[in-house]
Amino acid sequence: MRLLEAHIAYRLNGGVTVPGLAERSWDRGLYSSTAAGEYDRLNRACQHRAIGPAVALMAASWGMPQILGSNHALCGFGDVQSFVRTMADSAVAQLAAFNSFVVARGLVPALRGKRWSEFARGYNGTAFAANAYDEKLAAAYQRVRGAAGDGVLGIGDVGPDVAALQRALQRCGFPSIVEDGDFGRRTANAVEQVQAVHRLPLTGRVDTRTAIALGLV
Structure with missing residues (x-):
């Protein structure tokens, strides 16, 4: 396109x-x-x-x-x-360019924090609201989350649900887990260890069975 x-x-x-x-x-x-x-x-x-x-x-x-x-240049190309x-090569190449652009523009915190208006302003420009880009982003995210299964937490998620998970991990014997509300690799590793103890699939994601094992439900 x-x-x-x-x-x-x-x-x-x-x-x-x-x-x-x-x-x-x-x-x-x-x-x-x-x-x-x-x-x-x-x-x-x-x-x-x-x-x-x-x-x-x-x-x-x-x-x-x-x-x-x-x-x-923001995407890492000299010309x-x-x-x-x-960009004409493949969808994978386009995604890599998108990732580089988002990082270079400092938009990762807005994207990870689901601050759609802030992200749209930085990505689409100050007139983003005229095309409702922020609303489209929010709706697309909800569709993807619904397809993945509501209530499942994984790497990249942020917010109070992640903070509650991290507190539960601390109670389960992982004092090094920081309660920052940001689901990163260290949190995923701890989740996998809990899953191993309870003989659950080692996904590093928190589904219903893992949540029960952690005492979250």
């Missing part, structure tokens, strides 16, 4: 207007309704003397994470061309 952002092309080419390809303001209506149409827009931008390949590639957003080519080639 790629979308040529005409307002970014306008900014990067020094403020030269090219109808449909480089415009002063963002306009949803400039997008094509098909992938082939977006390829055509990008190709025309690459060939236009007022834009050119480098600006066109940097002004397009790439992959499922829709990362602008102008952010290639936009290598970034584009990698």
